[in-house]
Amino acid sequence: MDSNLRREIILDNYQNPMNKGLVDDDSYIKIKVNSDNCIDNLDFIIKVSDDKIVDIRFDGEACAISTSATSIMIRSLIGRRIEEVRTILINYKKMINEEAYDSDVLGELNVYDEICKQPNRKSCALIPSKAVEKLLEVLDNEN
Amino acid sequence: MHREDFLMLDSDIVYFDNGATTLKPKCVVEAMDKYYTVHTSNIHRGDYDAAIVTNRLYDETRDIVKEFINCNNSSEVVFTSGATMSINMVVFGYMKKHLKKDDEVLLTKSEHASNVLPWMKLSEEIGIVIKYIDLDDDYSFTVENVRKSISDKTKVISIAHVTNVIGDVRDIYTIGKICREKNILFCVDGAQSVPHMKVDFKAANIDFLSFSGHKMLGPTGVGVLVGREELLNDMEPLFYGGGMNSYFEADNSYELKKTPTKFEAGTPPIAEVIGLGEAIKYLMKIGMDKVHQYEKELKKYLISELEKIPNLILYNKNSDCGILAFNIEGVFAQETSIYLNHYHICVRAGNHCTKMLKDNLGVKNTVRVSMYLYNNKDDIDRLIDVLKNSKDIFKVVL
Numbered sequence: 001m002d003s004n005l006r007r008e009i010i011l012d013n014y015q016n017p018m019n020k021g022l023v024d025d026d027s028y029i030k031i032k033v034n035s036d037n038c039i040d041n042l043d044f045i046i047k048v049s050d051d052k053i054v055d056i057r058f059d060g061e062a063c064a065i066s067t068s069a070t071s072i073m074i075r076s077l078i079g080r081r082i083e084e085v086r087t088i089l090i091n092y093k094k095m096i097n098e099e100a101y102d103s104d105v106l107g108e109l110n111v112y113d114e115i116c117k118q119p120n121r122k123s124c125a126l127i128p129s130k131a132v133e134k135l136l137e138v139l140d141n142e143n
Numbered sequence: 144m145h146r147e148d149f150l151m152l153d154s155d156i157v158y159f160d161n162g163a164t165t166l167k168p169k170c171v172v173e174a175m176d177k178y179y180t181v182h183t184s185n186i187h188r189g190d191y192d193a194a195i196v197t198n199r200l201y202d203e204t205r206d207i208v209k210e211f212i213n214c215n216n217s218s219e220v221v222f223t224s225g226a227t228m229s230i231n232m233v234v235f236g237y238m239k240k241h242l243k244k245d246d247e248v249l250l251t252k253s254e255h256a257s258n259v260l261p262w263m264k265l266s267e268e269i270g271i272v273i274k275y276i277d278l279d280d281d282y283s284f285t286v287e288n289v290r291k292s293i294s295d296k297t298k299v300i301s302i303a304h305v306t307n308v309i310g311d312v313r314d315i316y317t318i319g320k321i322c323r324e325k326n327i328l329f330c331v332d333g334a335q336s337v338p339h340m341k342v343d344f345k346a347a348n349i350d351f352l353s354f355s356g357h358k359m360l361g362p363t364g365v366g367v368l369v370g371r372e373e374l375l376n377d378m379e380p381l382f383y384g385g386g387m388n389s390y391f392e393a394d395n396s397y398e399l400k401k402t403p404t405k406f407e408a409g410t411p412p413i414a415e416v417i418g419l420g421e422a423i424k425y426l427m428k429i430g431m432d433k434v435h436q437y438e439k440e441l442k443k444y445l446i447s448e449l450e451k452i453p454n455l456i457l458y459n460k461n462s463d464c465g466i467l468a469f470n471i472e473g474v475f476a477q478e479t480s481i482y483l484n485h486y487h488i489c490v491r492a493g494n495h496c497t498k499m500l501k502d503n504l505g506v507k508n509t510v511r512v513s514m515y516l517y518n519n520k521d522d523i524d525r526l527i528d529v530l531k532n533s534k535d536i537f538k539v540v541l
């Protein structure tokens with residue numbers, strides 16, 4: 001991907017993130033994510049219905065990579081079935097960790113395919129996937 | 144000052160992260176090297192030449208600390224692994240034994256985690272009550288605020304002399320006097336002050352003073368607890384083992400050695416203690432008043448230059464030391480530190496272990512510039528140049 005386009009997408013999602021700001025609604029599952037290596041600290045709320053992600057919202061102070069990755073992840077996941085979410089999550093983590101992955105399922109999330117060049121920012125890019133992972137754990141425990 | 148003594152400065156860096164840890168002068172590294180290459184040996188029990196040298200250097204460091212900090216005698220100096228361990232020893236070795244339910248301990252919300260969490264844990268264990276001295280608009284506090292916070296139940300005041308984000312210098316001399324009058328124990332976290340200014344243990348009526356070697360040109364892994372001798376005599380060690388006992392028998396009887404040896408169980412960080420002694424000698428040779436004066440001048444220059452840049456928010460212009468916290472408007476602190484790193488400028492972004500300060504500051508994270516004696520105006524000019532061009536920050540960091 002062209003590096004200017006990549007930067008533009010990241011910056012746009014950082015400065016105008018999707019679904020920032022929480023709502024007080026008990027039908028959402030609440031999830032907190034801190035990163036060990038960087039100083040990000042985000043709260044997520046996620047609504048699941050009929051095996052589908054209906055809504056994800058988030059809030060908190062975080063860097064450009066984790067905020068934009070969260071925004072793009074949210075856009076990519078809303079409306080998906082949980083099985084699709086699992087596939088996206090697995091491939092996203094593989095991409096960040098420099099393993100073989102299927103880029104076709106990742107769509108716009110592919111903008112982070114070179115984040116491995118900045119090793120100290122990997123954990124920022126993994127913030128939204130940590131949140132989704134925690135969600136899947138919650139769902140698995142419910143079943 | 145003395146840049147030639149610091150090998151790290153041979154590489155093209157501006158080191159502005161002295162609040163986290165400092166560079167080491169050659170003499171410190173050499174003294175430690177010498178221990179490892181010329182007179183390696185344990186302390187206390189050796190009769191051979193190398194051990195005698197090592198023993199002497201280890202013990203001398205206590206005398207050096209005594210002179211540096213002006214306590215009553217060398218046996219008030221306990222070597223620890225750092226300020227964090229020193230504070231934990233005070234809380235769990237002394238306070239746990241002497242405080243009881245509902246006794247009040249005064250802290251502030253700008254304390255480092257190491258001067259909060261041990262108290263919280265003690266509160267959980269024995270029911271002491273933690274109260275926070277009010278901070279003013281500039282996040283510092285006055286002696287009046289301290290007086291207002293003291294109640295009949297106040298047994299301890301435990302505060303940093305200089306805080307690590309705001310860098311406000313607390314008037315420990317007046318506060319110490321109040322504590323003495325009111326029979327309150329006065330614990331001072333000197334991690335950010337002892338390296339940068341004269342701290343007088345006796346004059347400030349301090350009961351327990353904690354600090355770290357690595358923030359004052361010394362090695363990591365060593366720190367100091369200075370405590371009034373009668374208090375140390377009444378404090379329990381947290382660790383038991385070799386070196387700290389006089390005898391022990393199969394019938395469970397034992398006797399511990401005297402202060403400070405009873406607090407130094409096992410093989411201590413010998414090379415590090417020797418290195419710390421060298422670091423303190425180095426600082427004393429320059430003179431702590433000179434170090435402090437120099438840093439204040441640097442800070443003044445830093446502020447005057449930063450104020451010319453429109454899109455910066457400065458959080459602590461007025462504090463009397465070499466620490467400055469700032470943000471670029473609309474830019475997350477970590478982006479700024481990554482950006483500065485592209486120009487080999489080392490700063491720290493984060494909450495700097497003072498997670499409660501966000502209640503007052505309104506932001507959780509800041510970029511912190513913390514200076515030391517080897518920084519100079521050129522360092523500041525380099526920072527200013529890069530910050531002036533920060534409109535391109537995302538081109539650089541993304």
Ligand SMILES: Cc1ncc(COP(=O)(O)O)c(C=O)c1O
Nearest residue numbers: 225226227255257303307334355
């Ligand atoms: C004010 C203050 N107190 C205590 C500490 C803890 O020091 P150490 O990590 O060396 O134990 C620090 C370190 O950042 C500090 O800044």
